[in-house]
Amino acid sequence: MLIKNTMILDENLNIQEKKDIRIRDGKIAKIGEQLSFEEKEEVLEGKGFLFMPGLIDSHMHTGQQLLRGKVLDEMPMIWTRVMLPFESTLTEEKMRLSAKVAALEMIKSGTTGFVDAGSYFMETAAEVYEKSGLRGALSYSTMDQKGLPKSIEDNADSAVKKTDELYESVHGRGNLKVYYSLRSLISCSEELMEKAAMRALEKETMLQAHMNEYPGEINYFLEHYKMRPYEFLESRKLLGENFLGAHSLLLSEDEMEILKERKVKICHCPFSNCGKAAPKTPQLLKKGISVGLGTDGTAHGGMSLWNEMKIFRSIVNLVQGVPLAEPKIMPAGQILKIVLEGGAKALNEEGSLGVLKEGAKADIIGIRLMQPHLLPSGNLVNTLVESVNAGDVSHMIVGGELLMKDRRVLTMDEEEILFEAAKYQKGELGW
Numbered sequence: 552m553l554i555k556n557t558m559i560l561d562e563n564l565n566i567q568e569k570k571d572i573r574i575r576d577g578k579i580a581k582i583g584e585q586l587s588f589e590e591k592e593e594v595l596e597g598k599g600f601l602f603m604p605g606l607i608d609s610h611m612h613t614g615q616q617l618l619r620g621k622v623l624d625e626m627p628m629i630w631t632r633v634m635l636p637f638e639s640t641l642t643e644e645k646m647r648l649s650a651k652v653a654a655l656e657m658i659k660s661g662t663t664g665f666v667d668a669g670s671y672f673m674e675t676a677a678e679v680y681e682k683s684g685l686r687g688a689l690s691y692s693t694m695d696q697k698g699l700p701k702s703i704e705d706n707a708d709s710a711v712k713k714t715d716e717l718y719e720s721v722h723g724r725g726n727l728k729v730y731y732s733l734r735s736l737i738s739c740s741e742e743l744m745e746k747a748a749m750r751a752l753e754k755e756t757m758l759q760a761h762m763n764e765y766p767g768e769i770n771y772f773l774e775h776y777k778m779r780p781y782e783f784l785e786s787r788k789l790l791g792e793n794f795l796g797a798h799s800l801l802l803s804e805d806e807m808e809i810l811k812e813r814k815v816k817i818c819h820c821p822f823s824n825c826g827k828a829a830p831k832t833p834q835l836l837k838k839g840i841s842v843g844l845g846t847d848g849t850a851h852g853g854m855s856l857w858n859e860m861k862i863f864r865s866i867v868n869l870v871q872g873v874p875l876a877e878p879k880i881m882p883a884g885q886i887l888k889i890v891l892e893g894g895a896k897a898l899n900e901e902g903s904l905g906v907l908k909e910g911a912k913a914d915i916i917g918i919r920l921m922q923p924h925l926l927p928s929g930n931l932v933n934t935l936v937e938s939v940n941a942g943d944v945s946h947m948i949v950g951g952e953l954l955m956k957d958r959r960v961l962t963m964d965e966e967e968i969l970f971e972a973a974k975y976q977k978g979e980l981g982w
């Protein structure tokens with residue numbers, strides 16, 4: 552494929568004009584000017600568009616896709632009152648529809664890669680995601696806490712075995728990977744934590760967990776172990792560069808040092824996090840810790856990372872920038888880097904994803920610039936963060952395959968999926 556005469560966001564986050572991008576074997580083969588057309592090459596006219604790396608959602612929940620609109624303004628604890636009862640009654644049909652709508656929402660929002668935090672019937676979700684062409688990491692929801700609903704009750708060995716099986720059948724299929732997961736530390740026994748961590752290392756894949764999200768979680772560890780959650784994991788030697796800690800909000804100075812020392816990767820989910828705490832991102836970045844952004848799934852305000860970037864900028868600015876009178880506490884270029892490079896690291900693809908450069912994987916999106924809310928712009932990098940929305944993403948290419956052209960999704964039947972989603976909303980599907 553050849554994208555002709557377009558504007559690009561290069562690897563240093565500078566804007567370059569009148570560039571051609573040649574894509575071959577799933578990668579960006581060449582970026583140049585007036586590249587000559589080669590036989591059998593599909594040509595995409597790039598004039599009026601900005602091509603940039605696809606966004607990466609470092610933390611989402613396929614299994615909560617059908618909870619859109621059911622969480623906002625709810626009383627605590629949302630996990631025990633809403634999420635857990637819903638997820639423990641998931642069925643294969645519900646997961647298939649969830650994955651279809653989630654994939655469609657991501658494609659139409661410019662998200663080319665994602666890390667699913669783990670749910671049930673993940674083989675079914677994998678079938679859908681493989682067909683969608685998206686790049687993603689999937690997990691099985693892993694916990695062995697006593698008192699869980701019967702349908703999801705488990706022990707350490709059987710919980711780990713479920714991810715083993717998912718790994719065998721899904722890892723490496725299409726653009727998909729499988730990660731081990733710990734739903735949250737307080738829902739997992741020490742035995743389960745150790746077994747999941749060991750298996751992730753054996754398979755050379757990542758281990759993810761919801762971390763340092765609630766005061767109750769921190770208090771539990773202080774009460775039982777006289778340690779904070781990351782200190783506990785460190786004491787059990789379970790942390791390393793293959794660990795992805797979602798949220799990671801309530802961090803002590805010592806915990807941040809542990810993250811740095813062990814090269815742990817983290818991500819924040821701004822809209823969802825606003826009900827809990829403001830992230831300490833400037834301090835984390837200063838220590839060289841890899842930070843990504845996630846949406847926490849559709850139940851928490853949808854899956855547009857464009858929205859998350861705006862909320863993230865606002866919250867960090869309000870909580871840290873304003874008290875210091877420091878307007879550049881979280882500059883636009885840094886926010887894009889967090890989503891793109893931090894996301895690439897969350898997907899264990901440092902250097903091969905999240906950058907538009909020769910040799911990188913061709914996961915890119917085209918933004919339609921000729922619109923009154925985007926033009927004219929005195930600084931397009933700022934405009935990407937403060938004004939671009941999901942609906943401005945016109946084209947998407949993942950691994951060299953065109954998934955969306957002029958906002959028409961090519962790998963999925965959008966009309967059919969929306970028809971089924973509307974039927975679900977009206978309760979006409981009987982499930």
Ligand SMILES: [Zn+2]
Binds near residue numbers: 611761
């Ligand atoms: Zn989550």
